[in-house]
Amino acid sequence: MKGIVSICCFVSLLLLQATGEDEVENAPFALRDKSHIEETLRLATDDKSGDYAAALQRLRKIYHSAIKPMEQAYKYNELRQHEISDGEITSKPMVLFLGPWSVGKSSMINYLLGLQNSPYQLYTGAEPTTSEFTVIMHGEKIRSVEGIVMAADSSRSFSPLEKFGQNFLEKLIGIEMPHKLLERVTFVDTPGIIENRKQQERGYPFNDVCQWFIDRADLIFVVFDPTKLDVGLELEMLFRQLKGRESQIRIILNKADNLATQDLMRVYGALFWSLAPLINVTEPPRVYVSSFWPYDYAPDTSRDLFKREEISLLEDLNQVIENRLENKIAFIRQHGIRVRIHALLVDRYVQTYNDKMSYFSDPELVFKEIVDDPDKFYIFKSILAKTNVSKFDLPNRDAYRDFFGINAISSFKPLTTQCSYMSGCLLAKIEKAITDELPALLSSINSDKQPGLSSCEVTGCGEKPKNRYRKN
Secondary structure: OHHHHHHHHHHHHHHHHHHHHOOOOOOOOEEEEOOOHHHHHHOOOOOOOHHHHHHHEEEEEEEHHHHHHHHHHHHOOOHHHHOOOHHHHOOOOEEEEOOOOOOOOHHHHHHOOOOOOOOOOOOOOOOOOOOOEEEEEOOOOEEEEEHHHHHHHOOOOOOOHHHHHHHHOOOOEEEOOOOOOHOOOOOEEEEOEEOOOOHHHOOOOOOOOOHHHHHHHEEEEEOOOOOOOOHHHHHHHHHHHHHOHHHHHHEEEEHHHHHHHHHHHHHHHHHHHHOOOOOOOOOOOOOEOOOOOOOOOOOOOOOOHHHHHHHHHHHHHHHHHHOOHHHHHHHHHHHHHHHHHHHHHHHHHHHHHHHHHOOOOHHHHHHHHHHHHHHHOOOOHHHHHOOOOOOOOOHHHHHHHHHHHHHOOOOOOHHHHOEEEOOOOOHHHHHHHHHHHHHHHHHHHHOOOOOOOOOHHHOOOOOOOOOOOOOO
């Protein structure tokens, strides 16, 4: 009789986890102890919000005074389509959840935030349930925010999402709530990937929206279910979008306590076999094997292993939180380097164009010759020879054919003329920010000094900050 009861309890546990239901009446199993979440993420420790805010203000000032003027003068945003707003500078680290439908993405967020059995828990189920992009963020009280409101609020970092259309904004929703973890990080839950549905049926450019969030995420959890390891076209497209972000990807094999140990080993190998063609890197992403939901692990499973895996994942998340300011500074510095390279290239195009033009020259023919074959005029090679730019940082040559296709070359001024008596030269200001001001701000944080200190002798400015989580 006891054996039958034990089997019934185990079957009930499997059914509950498969459906993702967080609320079951008279459940015959206990809730899991969650004290390790607060301990690992150090939620009880005071967050130095004052010092953090002061450093962000200093970072914002450097960006607006040294980098943004060069962006605007040489229309960098039309080349990369990535405009940095104040909301993005001051935003918290973003953790993005991706994966097929009904693999436990929403249940995992409910578990980390303790939302189960509350009115604001994310809806879960065995069928595809999450049809919206849901942003879970900190607020003084629990409330939902419509996507149209989020995009219209310039103080947030989501205003650029308006470009994806009103149909998408109707599928974007924000949830604000007072929570210690959300004071330090923002979670983004995404619709599950359904291989038999065409992208056009969603009513908005799903892949483009995913790319927008991927480009801004500090940590990306790609979640899988042991029973859903098939790789289709939409999942392949997702991993192509993740190319270059491998250091931020963490693969999660969820609901692992549904399987016996031997079956789990086979599924683990099958997962790598399926993903190997999609992840073309020397060091594969870290894979976490556990069960992320509020109820206890199934009996006769590797509960100690699952607990250690969960703590390891939480430590990974905590590292992103602890390094959020350093990552933000490094991101702005890398952005400044790209803007500087872009300005140098445009300046070189302008110089070459002016040198080739004569009284009898046809402006269109001269310009077409330069854009079609920039190597003939040593445009890119001259940048490498005369500056300290790495050849690996140079953008694609074809991108400038499109860039000058919508921006007349005559609308740009040479860098030597971009100077004023009061504010100085744009090139000198952005170079100072890259080599002095931003490294000094980073060093002052690492040495627990006030962000306002900027002496190179004290901070050792010029050292390039290391950054694991931003795209190189």
